[in-house]
Amino acid sequence: MAAVAELIDRGIKLYMAGRIREARETFQRAVDADPSNAKARSYLLHIREAMPALTPFPGLPAVQPAAMQPPASPAPAGAPGSVAALAAAAEAAGPADGPGDDFAPSPWDDGPASPATSTIELEPSGGLDLEAVADKSDLRSLVPEGAPPPVPAPKSDVDVWLAAAKELFALGDFTGSLELIEKILQLDPDHGEARDYLRQNEATLVSMYESKLAPLTRIPRLAIKPEEVMWLNLDHRAGFLLAQIDGTVDYESLFALSGLPRLDTARILANLIADGVIRS
């Protein structure tokens, strides 16, 4: 598994260095080594979406190239700019909870929150950004003989990871983004931008996981027989939380009891629900 993680890491670096084809091959090797690795598959998919010309890859379903985003609609009339107006708009768009469904929708229900797009940006002064074309298409323009190719300044690991984290964040892969941010903070605990992204990722993930828990005042209960707990695949932290679920403690109290960061507690509880181990 460590080898797969290394391949993924290498793939990210190659991708961020613009070596798309090599990145694709590296991610492909990761998928080959561990076909169930969701992260490797999602990166491979992402490259494919970003570079449709490189498809198809073996082992992955074909997908439609991502469509361009429609321009954002104007804010609803009435109280533009207020949270209340936003809430009203959200309400008008339909309730967050579907009929008979206790859970709020989350990005996991329908894949990445924001489909990836390939865009070619125009120069501010007009005209086509040839570098972007080259980057996106891997088609390089001719250069005068003898002129040395431009050598980009080598990027540090932190820069590469931060750029990748931002990209994953924009794609809705908050877990992947968070992992990279944590790697940055291990090297540079005071990295301001990484800290900002850490907080944003965490807040987003906590909201996503909590949406799976239903009202936090509910009391979760074991959904399996106690003797079946033994056969689960849990870590000791999940084991601790599961031991606290005795039919008397609500979710909010579990957050207080766990002593773990809120994100970790929410993630463990959401996973226990998803696996059918507990129910509200």
Added chain:
Amino acid sequence: MSDLEPVIGIDLGTTNSVVATVRDGVPRVIPNRSGQLLTPSIVAVAKNGKKLVGTLAKRQAITNAENTVFAAKRLIGRRWGSKEVEDARRVLPYTLVAGPEGHDVRVALAGRTLSVSELSATVLAELKADAEAWFGRPVRKAVVTVPAYFNDGQRQATKDAGKIAGLEVLRIINEPTSAALAYGFGKQIEKKVVVFDLGGGTFDVSILDIGKSVYDVVAVGGDTYLGGEDFDRRVMDWLTFAFAKENGGVDLRQDKMALQRLKDAAEKAKCELSNGGATSIHLPFLVSGGEGKGALHLDKQLTREKLEELTKDLVDRCIAVAEKTLKDAGVRPAQVGEVILVGGMTRMPRVQKAVKDFFGKEPHRGVHPEEVVALGAAIQAQALTAPAPKGEEVLLLDVTPQNLGIMVVGGYFQTVIPKSTTVPTSQTHLFTTVQESQTSVRIAVLQGESERAVENELLGEFILDGIRPARRGEVSIEVTFEISADGIVGVSARDVDTGQQQSITVTATSGLTEDELKRILDEQLDDLLEKKASAGEWEERRDRVLAIVAEIEALVPAVHAALERTKFGKDAVQKAEGVLARVQAAIDARDAAALAREEEQLDRTLQLFKGLAAQTRQPAGK
């Protein structure tokens, strides 16, 4: 009976507390709102800032040890620097500090410094709320129990705790007296009774003379560091050792989560073995198995025989303490008419057998040992508020809990009124001068059990001057101690020859000044910790919150654009509206506690909005 204002009896224990009442003539325990009869005397501020009291606080006591206050009873009314406080500092994981005057003990909890009375008040308030939920109406009056050896300062501190909790403490009574009261309720007995109280953290032995409904504590003894938790620790150690042996030396004591589960399981197993011969301890996914390996399980069978083997010396210690107490009081086991078992640990069959063997008679187990003290307090509360029928009155005599006296030459303590003297009382002793031509003498009034003055509590001091100059030993000074029915101690000293006289009145203090008590009482008990914010803190918090609100409002257009692209977030936006409304209400009401509660939610909303906004600013793919 039910139309009368409800009154309650509270056993405020070191480890657990119980609340009881008398309804329709029958004393009964009031369950807490979780349905349990015992409420752990524990207060904590969880890592997420939530205040926890009772069972929830206990369940995180090991994983959040530095912010969990247990056994506050060991500290209540104690002086900073006293042996008891120094002993407690060595074993307690939370931080103790000296009070503002440097005399009493304060506890540092989640960035605040609280008096021990405030912490005990939090437990009392929880019990009061449980009783109110049970009665369905407010409860204001209570009788609270304390150990027989508590001095006046400790009793006053317990009263202050009741006051802070919004209770009028009708009376403070001794725990063994209360237990005997429950035992003798409705009966006419006349005998010597021993109360053998083995609780969660302390062991107390008391000898009472009961006659015609008069309860008199004649001797007390015990070990303040011996109780059920020591038995739990033996089981935990045994499990830890066995686990390490079976799992290549993995030490569970290094993992707080594992230790917390181990403690809960050890206590549960111990309780189960009071009724059965064997029990299974099954803790799946207890501790990490190491890099790349699955979590390890603990699966162990504990028999009653093994438990008895593990704890034999603890039971022997209890009996040795009981033996010493009886010997000091000049009472032979055969003279004891009844032995009353109190405290959950006395459910253990081995303890019962040891008591039976020592006293030569079957101990009394007619009532639940954990509940009996609270039941007695409820009976006394009832007796104080509703007159009993003729002939059924229960008379409780207040007695001095410890020796009262003065310091004499050489730093020794001379008792004037011995402990267990029924109040009101008055005693006079004659003293003399130790120096030639001595014209003044310092009278230091002390309370305690030690022969050395410095080891006892200093209640007050004064100077008697104008003494006739004479050779040493020729002057007679008469020292009189008077204790009123309200427990107020008056001490006077008089030169017998000149008639020159000085006196002092001593009232017990808890360590809290009047101003402090008034300030605490001005605050609502709910949200005790949060509401202590000063005006400056309030403004700081309000400004911080308003800045976050402004940031959120600024992000609204970007969030709106993001919502066009994703379903996720709609739910959050609706929640955000609720958070902002609650924040506004808290600011309008100047409610620091409510604002503190919303601050975390508000910050998360901001982060969420930033995240959503970032998605619109940064097109995917590049």
